[in-house]
Amino acid sequence: MKKNLASMMCLDLFIASQDQEEYAAIKDLLAPSKSLQLPIISFDLYMDYFSTEMINLGIKNDIDIVKNFATKLQWTNNVDEIFKDEVFETIVLTNNKQEIIWVNDGFKKMTGFSKNFALKKTPSFLQGEGTCKETSTRIREKIRAKKPFKEVVLNYKKDKTPYKCEIKIFPLSYKNTTHYIALERAV
Incomplete structure (x- = not known):
């Protein structure tokens, strides 16, 4: 069984490497065997790889956008x-x-709020009745100190669902602190 499985994976990889003309020439030879009905496994492997690559590409794109802001705003x-x-x-x-x-784009996925809705608001619009006042005060004080920090805060999604959010905030400067960047994830 293991040998058949490995053979099918290799065959699936081989098929995936063929262009349309080459595939058309061998298509009729690929009819599934009645004695062995296994799923095509390498497609799952490829989809896992593809999903990871898409996530990494999104992260790279986000970082490139931040770098464009850095260039435009002359952050040091x-x-x-x-x-x-x-x-x-x-x-x-x-x-x-x-x-x-x-x-x-991760902002909408995490919070349910659109990008446009968030613009010109302060991140405190995500807080609500269950948000710890001491945590909010600590965050404001750390921002005033203009030093990088990490905190966990209870925020609320658009549908009012609470979620704990780890935030890492970094001040961004050109001569003085001009902006802040927060990297956030649900915990």
């Missing part, structure tokens, strides 16, 4: 260092007044 921060080894779902970029100027 090393953007690659900010993202190095970080795990996040959402990126929120705010100005010095904490008004959101950009969020990535």
